[in-house]
Amino acid sequence: MTKKRPVIGDPLQHGLNKIDVEIAGLEKAIAEKVAGVDADRAKHALDQDGDLQQRLNDQIRVLRGRVDQMQQKRFDVELGELAPKKPVVAASPTRSKKKWDIKNVPAPTYPIGARQRGDKAALDAAFMAFLEYHIDQAKITMQRHDVDAAGRASIDLLMDVAGEHLGMHVWMSERVKELETRLAEIEARPTVKARDTGQPLTKALEKSVTRVTKFDGQGRIAEFEKVEGPPEDLDLLARVEALEARPTMAYRGVWGKGTEYHRGDVCTHQGSSWHCELDAATGLQPGDGLGWKLMVKKGRDARP
Structure with a gap:
């Protein structure tokens, strides 16, 4: 074979x-x-x-x-030939990660009323305090995630972050400018006079509240409030009271577990801004449940 x-x-x-x-x-x-x-x-x-x-x-x-x-x-x-081998280069010693320069800047407060008073020095000082605080908070976040302060990030990523923050800043600036213009128009309106008394309208508005007893819808005697007055005055008063009862937006700083929050309050939590949706939300952490609504999402964390 x-x-x-x-x-x-x-x-x-x-x-x-x-x-x-x-x-x-x-x-x-x-x-x-x-x-x-x-x-x-x-x-x-x-x-x-x-x-x-x-x-x-x-x-x-x-x-x-x-x-x-x-x-x-x-x-x-x-x-048909092998390339010459490159000499073996000894590995460089591992460099320890650089720590972030954290200053633990205290949370600033907005100088309410400074703009109306024309106090430019107070506004400038508060603005710089806000910048320093949030820069320090960003460094604290990087340190918490063990990011090397000397690490390198791509220019493309840096431009994305810078452009996103600039866009948000310009957008909010335009919104504030619009609100200030509308507020100035309202403040510039002349005081409306009542037809009969010649007094400011807010002083002329009156209502009479009398407590009366009568049968309710179930045949029982109950006490009710009887509101009397000119129909146009009562309508305007009802509208004013409804406006005053509306929740107003107020920034309450960084969220705290023991702080009392109400509808309309705004706080910062983990880099994002949240709006309170309940009449009382004490102890309810933003992001858990329906008590808070996300307003502004935090930016992306940088990576080396």
């Missing part, structure tokens, strides 16, 4: 085919990660995941470096 002789292939071609297969796999992995980055960038700026994009870009750089190595190896195999 004749033994089959083994098929002897071309070792050079076999080596090239093996390298080509590995390059093709690397290129496929790169294409998948590029598609992931493009898909995230297509989302709204607030919904994008900067950490995911940075991680995928880092992986793409590593894979492309590997592709370059394999292409160089293929070139060397085609020439």
